[in-house]
Amino acid sequence: MESALKTGRRRVIQLASQVAALLLWPYRRRARARPSPATGAEPLEAVARVVLPGGLTDQARRQVVTGFWRWVDGFQPDVDLMATEDTAYLLELPFARKLVTARASPRQRYQAQLRSLDDEAREERGIPFSEIDPHRQEEIVRRQIEKAVDELALHDLNPLGAPVFWLPGPAAFVGTPADHVALTLMAFYFNSAEGVERSLGHSFGERTCRGFSGVAEEPPRGRF
């Protein structure tokens, strides 16, 4: 009798958990479709290993990725944006300028692009993007960046109208045909204070209202 009761209680618990699982299934499905930052960070950290300097530690790279997502989430829709011509000194400024309005955060688009990296890796190797070899990672990322850049001639971003190849700030890409998470991450990092400091070896403190102390001397050496 007692064992039958135990078996019964066990069965009830099993049934209850199965029912609970069924009830929770839509929420879990939505949770998978809306990856947690931890899930979204993994392929982006792999992308970061490709596009950012090799000297970054894992922790530093994670901090960059965290900062990038924080920047991504800071977009405000329905806000007037600067058009290139607003500060373009040489362009024939029409009295009426093009109206450009901000769109929503590009997070969903970027997560879709990261999923496509995973899809490509799984199709090819059966493993996620973050686990394939670095050379293959670079090939895939490079191809996707080239495709994005080809769709937007970079000189369109240069107000001087001359064909150049420079990497503007990340906001310049958002909403354009070149809006790819790998490209924007590069722009985010290499236009950041840390990116400049690590790359050029000096700390400039740009845009930080730094005063004039030391302005006539060589800028301080970078920390990296």
Added chain:
Amino acid sequence: MRKLESQVCIIGGGIVGALVAARLAEAGVDRILVVDAGPRALVPAQRPRSARRWMQYMERPWRGDRVVARPRGAERAGGRHLGPTMYVGGQATHWNAQTPRFAPEDFRTRSLHGYGRDWPLSYEDLEPYYADAERRLGVSGEPDGAPRSTPFPMPPVPESADLRVIRAWAGRAGLPLHAAPYAKNSRSYDGRPACVRCDTCYVCPTGAKYSPDFTLRALEDAGKIELVPRVVVRRLRVGDGRRVEAAEALQTDTGQTLQLESRYFVLASGFPLAPHLLARSATAAFPTGLANSSGTLGRFIQGHPVLIASLEIPDRLYGRLHEQNRLMTRRFMREPVGPANVRFDLSAMAAPHLPYLRNRAGRIQLGDELVSDWRARSSGGVVQLRALIDVYFGEASRIVDDPRWAFPWGGPLPKAAYVYDEEAEARRNAGGREVHRLLDGLVARAGGSVRTVIGPRSHPHRGGGCRMGDDPSTSVCDSFGRTHDHQNLFVAGAPLLVTGGCTNTTLTLCALALRSGERIAREIGADAPLAPTTGLL
């Protein structure tokens, strides 16, 4: 309909409108009304956040500085916005505040060099007002060869290592450069702090850079003016005796019509709006527009084509030390070059080394490859030189109705149609050749190479359309900006330009505005003495 009455109605709350208002108020003129088509500018406390959002997200920092145009024939607005001049404070809320004076020769190009047109006043006539404008704006600079009765109100901000290197480099080629003057505090001045090198001058977060809304706010707080934003003047109405009786206006946020009645009107709405308004105020008695008995209204618009060059020099430049600060020389404004007497100003800055996504072979660079390329290019220096070349545009260059776009409240937008006639084209080409020759000479003597040259092209610092002159048959206004045809109507600002000059025009427009304000004040009977000059230094 609401009526606003005043003794002086200033249409346009930009830098010249603000200075006219200030001059009148100081002279004791009362009932000064200033109206502006745009909303009020961000108060200083809002500017730091606005600057950050601009830097991080490319958001327009001057919220609300736009009015949305509509396609002509359409009922709804969309697609184009008017700005950033549609804003209390106007363009000088976000200018780089470079404030050189014109050269004395700018006022006499026809009689000295055989091109252009002489102004109806001389540099010497305007000099006291230049000094006054520099004092009011708080201009910092160092002796630059311009004849002056007073020194700059402030010395220049401390020079960066980059500018020191550029100075030395140009010096090797026998070209002395000096600090460009700016309306930016190098020390606390006029209740505003010193510049602290934020390098975001498009929106100064500290108030160290002069902004016209500071003047307007101070006048308002002191009860000296009434400032009404979001008021668009659609027509001026002339009564008997050819005096302007009223300005018919629209309050754009409420839709209420306004009638502005005043003893004097000062049209300070800038280029091309001021000449456009006069043209749109045509009546049967004035079929080609007000103030247009000469037929020159809207014509002879001016500007100066610009050439920008990047030079690689062997000296190390960082380019990120103080990007908004430049050196310049007035030599070629005062000593024309070549058989065509080409005149231009020349300013120099250190260009930052930028990360390249593609290398020169066209390959996309990632990670360490990008860094290596960036570092390799950063061992030298890139100097960016800018030359504003003096040309003169003839009668064919004019303001026309834009065929495609209209104001949301009706009426076509203005469009500046520049035409390079034979003379202007020749001057532009000669200017380009002479600047190229100068660049080649610089690198040959001081070292380096010319990397890129763009221009001469475009026409920044545009103006004209209501040009000054002594002869009413060939000009719209006299040297005080008073229209020849309507005794109580003045024009202030860029539309008055007779020639475009070859340097930034704002300080000259400010000086003219102060002179106009003094004249109006004296006519009203107010006491408007100007500080006596002691002779040119």
